[in-house]
Amino acid sequence: MLLRLWRFTAAALLIVMAMAFCAACSSGSNPTSIPPTRTPKPTFTMPAASLNPVYTPTSSATPTPTSTCTPIPTPTPTVNPYFNPLTGEMVQDPAVLQRRPLLVRIGNDPEVRPQSGLSEADMVYEEAMDGWTLTRLTAIIWSKDPKELKPIRSARLFTIDLGYMFDGALVHSGANDQVRWLISQSTLTDLDEYFHPQPYYWLKPEGKWANYPWMGRVATSAQRVREYLAKTGKEKAVRLVGFSFSSAGDPPPQGEPAAYILIPYPRKALVEYRYDPDRHVYKRFVQGEPHTDALNGQQLSAANVIVHYAKYEETDVKDVNGVPTFNIVFSGEGRAQIFRDGVMIEAKWVKPGALDFCKYVYLDGTPVPLRPGQTWVEVVPTDYQIVYKAE
Numbered sequence: 001m002l003l004r005l006w007r008f009t010a011a012a013l014l015i016v017m018a019m020a021f022c023a024a025c026s027s028g029s030n031p032t033s034i035p036p037t038r039t040p041k042p043t044f045t046m047p048a049a050s051l052n053p054v055y056t057p058t059s060s061a062t063p064t065p066t067s068t069c070t071p072i073p074t075p076t077p078t079v080n081p082y083f084n085p086l087t088g089e090m091v092q093d094p095a096v097l098q099r100r101p102l103l104v105r106i107g108n109d110p111e112v113r114p115q116s117g118l119s120e121a122d123m124v125y126e127e128a129m130d131g132w133t134l135t136r137l138t139a140i141i142w143s144k145d146p147k148e149l150k151p152i153r154s155a156r157l158f159t160i161d162l163g164y165m166f167d168g169a170l171v172h173s174g175a176n177d178q179v180r181w182l183i184s185q186s187t188l189t190d191l192d193e194y195f196h197p198q199p200y201y202w203l204k205p206e207g208k209w210a211n212y213p214w215m216g217r218v219a220t221s222a223q224r225v226r227e228y229l230a231k232t233g234k235e236k237a238v239r240l241v242g243f244s245f246s247s248a249g250d251p252p253p254q255g256e257p258a259a260y261i262l263i264p265y266p267r268k269a270l271v272e273y274r275y276d277p278d279r280h281v282y283k284r285f286v287q288g289e290p291h292t293d294a295l296n297g298q299q300l301s302a303a304n305v306i307v308h309y310a311k312y313e314e315t316d317v318k319d320v321n322g323v324p325t326f327n328i329v330f331s332g333e334g335r336a337q338i339f340r341d342g343v344m345i346e347a348k349w350v351k352p353g354a355l356d357f358c359k360y361v362y363l364d365g366t367p368v369p370l371r372p373g374q375t376w377v378e379v380v381p382t383d384y385q386i387v388y389k390a391e
Contacts, residue, residue: 084143085242086122088372091143098237100189101168102141102225107153108134110268110287112216117146118300119293119374127158127379128265128312130323135269138162141222148295150219152193152200155179157317158379161330163188164354167238171225173200173218176325178317189234191225193218199228241357243375244367253369255343257390261305263378264385271378273305274391275342280371282339303373305339306360308349309382328379336360337386340371344388 081094091097101122106115108126118124121139129136136153140162155175160182163170170183173193183190193200201224203217229235246252261282263271273282281301284291290299311329319325331351338345338360347368351358360368380386 084122085240086140086142087374088243088245088370096143096145099142099226099235100229100238101166101240102139102171102222103159103162103166103168104139104141104149104220105153105155105159105170105172106137106139106149107151107215108137108269108286109213109215111213112151113286114292114294115150116219116294117141117149117222119296119298120144120146121374123375123377124302125158125162125377125379126265126271127156127328128326128381129156130319130325131321133266133268135265135271140166140168145222145226146295147221147223148219149221150203150294151216152218152220153215155183155192156325157182157315158326158328158330160186160188161328161354165330165351165357166240169225169229169234171199171220176317176319179325189229191228196228199224241359243360244369245372246369250369252341252343252371253345255338255345256388257342258339258344258388259342259391260387260389261339262387263307263380264387265380273302273339276301277342280341281373284376301374302376303340303371304375306375306377307337307339307384307386308358308377308379309335309384310379312381330354330358331356334382337388338368338370339388342390 080090081097082090082092084091084097104117104121106118108115115137118137118139120141122142122144123140125138125140126135127138128134136156138159139149141149149171152171152173155170155172157179159170159172159175160179162168163186169189169191171191174180175183175192180192183192190196191199200218200220203212203219226235259275261273263273265271268287270287272285272288274285275282279301281303282305284300284302292299311334313327313329314324315327317325331353333348333350336347336349338347345362345368347360347362349358349360350365360370362368
């Protein structure tokens with residue numbers, strides 16, 4: 001009798017334990033699942049052995065882990081919609097800052113000077129070209145709309161870097177096959193004249209253009225490009241970080257006297273700047289002559305001249321003459337010299353990743369304030385010796 005009772009009790013206990021185990025399994029207390037990893041922004045590389053080093057701009061952003069806690073909102077600073085972060089100036093119509101910057105490739109051959117539209121650019125970048133014979137310019141057109149932009153020339157690897165930084169539309173006339181392939185694999189808005197002829201017009205080789213050099217016959221206008229962007233759904237507002245600027249009444253930063261600057265680019269593009277204390281700008285000269293804008297006849301000038309030292313790497317990408325083109329290393333950090341108000345400020349540039357805006361800071365990391373106005377960025381090799389002096 002006692003043995004039967006013990007067997008019954010043991011069996012009941014087993015049944016109760018099994019029921020409890022099943023109940024636990026059927027409850028909602030599953031183990032916490034690991035949130036899926038965010039798919040990173042795709043990178044692109046050239047086919048094997050077509051480019052050395054491999055050009056792979058990527059985002060430096062990393063996914064953040066999820067949390068069940070309610071985040072405390074971070075106050076967003078109020079942005080003045082009239083403030084241009086590229087020039088430090090106020091615009092009359094804030095709508096001009098609610099659109100894409102145009103990154104316009106402008107030729108700098110002696111035969112095509114003076115060019116059109118550079119005086120109305122927010123910024124201008126200049127870099128040495130293949131073969132070390134010339135330079136080429138990239139005009140950042142944003143707050144103003146030049147009625148003519150010429151001559152439109154081809155893109156290079158550096159054009160891609162600037163495109164990512166400004167989230168702008170690339171306005172150019174062709175490129176070599178490798179650069180075109182890289183652009184096609186990117187997320188950039190590309191308006192290559194060969195594939196988007198609508199916003200462009202050719203300066204016909206007739207009449208006064210009969211003897212005009214071939215490298216200067218492609219032109220456009222900011223209005224034509226804007227209309228084309230709107231028509232094709234490619235226009236959009238972008239928010240640019242921009243630079244730090246001095247406020248009205250602030251004394252200029254301390255630096256070494258520098259009323260004269262010589263940028264030792266190739267002979268056909270040798271650049272000089274001379275400081276005008278009355279206008280607080282550096283007047284630009286090329287090959288010893290004033291560099292002017294064909295639109296208004298005015299000499300080009302800059303409130304700030306930034307000498308940006310960068311590594312020029314030869315690649316397997318060739319131009320039409322078989323000359324290797326450059327990959328200008330535009331991420332990381334390096335030396336910079338900032339010229340404003342007649343002085344030179346020793347600084348450095350900092351740009352963590354391809355999508356980050358390039359900052360110019362003192363050696364201790366604090367931002368160098370620029371003077372409001374147009375800025376020219378001279379991208380030179382790291383071994384260049386810039387000449388400057390008090391004149």
